[in-house]
Amino acid sequence: MEPFPYAPAPESPAIVDIRPSYGLFVGGEFVDGRGTSFKTVNPATEEVLAEIAEASPADVDRAVQAARTAYDAVWSRMPGSERAKYLFRIARIIAERSRELAVLESIDNGKPIRESRDVDVPIAAAHFFYYAGWADKLEHSGFGSTPLGVAAQVIPWNFPLLMLAWKIAPALACGNTVVLKPAETTPLTALLFAEICQQADLPPGVVNILTGAGSTGQAMVTHPGIDKVAFTGSTEVGKAIARAVAGTDKRVTLELGGKAANIVFDDAPIDQAVEGIVDGIFFNQGHVCCAGSRLLVQESVYDDVLERLKRRMSTLRLGDPLDKNTDVGAINSSEQLLRIRALAEVGDAEGADRWSAPCDLPTSGFWFPPTLFTGVTQAHRIAREEIFGPVLSVLTFRTPAEAVEKANNTPYGLSAGVWSDKGSRILWMADRLKAGVVWSNTFNKFDPTSPFGGYKESGYGREGGRHGLEGYLR
Numbered sequence: 001m002e003p004f005p006y007a008p009a010p011e012s013p014a015i016v017d018i019r020p021s022y023g024l025f026v027g028g029e030f031v032d033g034r035g036t037s038f039k040t041v042n043p044a045t046e047e048v049l050a051e052i053a054e055a056s057p058a059d060v061d062r063a064v065q066a067a068r069t070a071y072d073a074v075w076s077r078m079p080g081s082e083r084a085k086y087l088f089r090i091a092r093i094i095a096e097r098s099r100e101l102a103v104l105e106s107i108d109n110g111k112p113i114r115e116s117r118d119v120d121v122p123i124a125a126a127h128f129f130y131y132a133g134w135a136d137k138l139e140h141s142g143f144g145s146t147p148l149g150v151a152a153q154v155i156p157w158n159f160p161l162l163m164l165a166w167k168i169a170p171a172l173a174c175g176n177t178v179v180l181k182p183a184e185t186t187p188l189t190a191l192l193f194a195e196i197c198q199q200a201d202l203p204p205g206v207v208n209i210l211t212g213a214g215s216t217g218q219a220m221v222t223h224p225g226i227d228k229v230a231f232t233g234s235t236e237v238g239k240a241i242a243r244a245v246a247g248t249d250k251r252v253t254l255e256l257g258g259k260a261a262n263i264v265f266d267d268a269p270i271d272q273a274v275e276g277i278v279d280g281i282f283f284n285q286g287h288v289c290c291a292g293s294r295l296l297v298q299e300s301v302y303d304d305v306l307e308r309l310k311r312r313m314s315t316l317r318l319g320d321p322l323d324k325n326t327d328v329g330a331i332n333s334s335e336q337l338l339r340i341r342a343l344a345e346v347g348d349a350e351g352a353d354r355w356s357a358p359c360d361l362p363t364s365g366f367w368f369p370p371t372l373f374t375g376v377t378q379a380h381r382i383a384r385e386e387i388f389g390p391v392l393s394v395l396t397f398r399t400p401a402e403a404v405e406k407a408n409n410t411p412y413g414l415s416a417g418v419w420s421d422k423g424s425r426i427l428w429m430a431d432r433l434k435a436g437v438v439w440s441n442t443f444n445k446f447d448p449t450s451p452f453g454g455y456k457e458s459g460y461g462r463e464g465g466r467h468g469l470e471g472y473l474r
């Protein structure tokens with residue numbers, strides 16, 4: 001029985017105009033690729049959305065040349081105050097076309113419209129606004145004011161437009177030009193962004209968008225005409241990229257995986273903590289590198305937290321990403337669904353107890369119910385490996401020292417959350433947690449002024465804030 005009935009409230013897809021096929025965006029215009037093509041599908045329905053060009057090494061060469069010409073002839077010579085005008089213009093157009101971008105993102109990615117509309121698109125615009133403000137103040141950044149040159153940027157499928165903004169805004173503000181590759185399963189908002197660059201009259205070649213698979217990304221990062229590599233994605237591919245560019249003078253920043261601990265003390269406001277736990281792991285179906293996928297609960301409140309958490313999870317609405325009531329959308333691809341299922345089955349085999357929120361899964365598309373595992377130990381693979389799906393592992397602790405030890409017992413170091421009424425305890429924990437970001441009494445909060453990045457196998461370099469300029473300046 002539903003807690004109370006909702007009428008469907010779907011956003012209309014009519015606002016987006018998806019073309020049957022797309023070329024590459026090189027030198028300010030859409031051109032045919034010289035390689036093959038692939039299809040992008042709606043993960044909620046499995047409907048084919050468009051045919052996408054797969055950039056070949058010759059296309060990569062073309063795009064790098066276009067970016068180099070734009071860098072030498074225009075962009076690196078332009079005063080920062082002039083570059084800023086373009087970034088402000090792009091930010092304004094993103095805001096003006098926000099509904100279109102949000103609907104397109106939800107269709108191609110599967111994420112709920114509530115998230116693409118209220119999180120991804122506004123923060124993407126905010127990144128351009130924020131870095132526009134830096135473009136004429138670089139000498140005060142503390143990192144110099146000379147750009148690096150041409151940046152190869154490779155991004156994943158979990159936040160397609162937002163990751164594009166994190167990469168392109170600081171690069172352009174600093175005077176670099178870029179060649180960016182979106183993930184194979186989510187190319188559409190990057191291609192719409194290419195149209196936005198045209199609309200903003202951005203000089204040709206400053207931004208180039210190459211669609212394709214991993215081999216296109218590989219050709220980009222190994223291209224000799226590249227000065228900087230910026231990558232977000234899996235630790236495995238990040239390591240391969242680090243190996244590929246070792247021994248060259250390319251600068252590299254890597255944003256990789258995570259296995260964040262969300263730590264709840266017995267003096268925490270439990271209802272708020274439960275909201276934070278839900279947001280930490282079920283936001284974007286758990287396809288979040290900093291997702292709070294390991295819940296550490298103090299033993300004295302374990303039963304209470306678990307009961308309230310299960311009650312709250314039972315109210316999550318899974319289904320049509322375009323419905324404004326939807327909390328949990330589709331898994332981005334059949335491959336990712338298989339990975340999630342496989343790791344969850346390892347959890348079963350290791351003896352952990354699986355509980356899934358009662359909900360009907362749609363019959364077509366890729367879906368996984370909000371799930372938690374109890375009886376998890378630190379040795380379990382579900383407690384150690386990034387699951388990148390709506391699956392939470394629950395562990396317990398007795399003392400703050402034990403919480404720190406368990407939280408840090410991971411090869412990753414991207415983020416953590418601490419829930420407690422005591423500010424002194426939060427500061428004590430934050431001092432000891434080996435994580436790039438520690439949220440207190442909240443989770444998954446992002447702001448362009450705040451640097452984000454990891455330690456250990458979560459990568460190196462920072463994105464966002466003043467620190468985000470460092471990766472693009474000499």
Ligand code: TAP
Binds near residue numbers: 155181185256336388
């Ligand atoms: P990755 O394989 O790391 O893909 C990230 C980006 O790199 C994509 O654009 C990908 O292209 C490209 N790429 C793949 N191989 C490359 C190579 N050798 N050289 C250069 N670029 C390359 O991630 P995925 O396959 O989408 O997901 C696999 C797992 O990675 C997930 O299960 C998840 O655990 C993790 N993941 C983590 C993050 C973050 S933010 N930490 C993000 C996404 C995924 P294609 O998309 O065309 O393959």
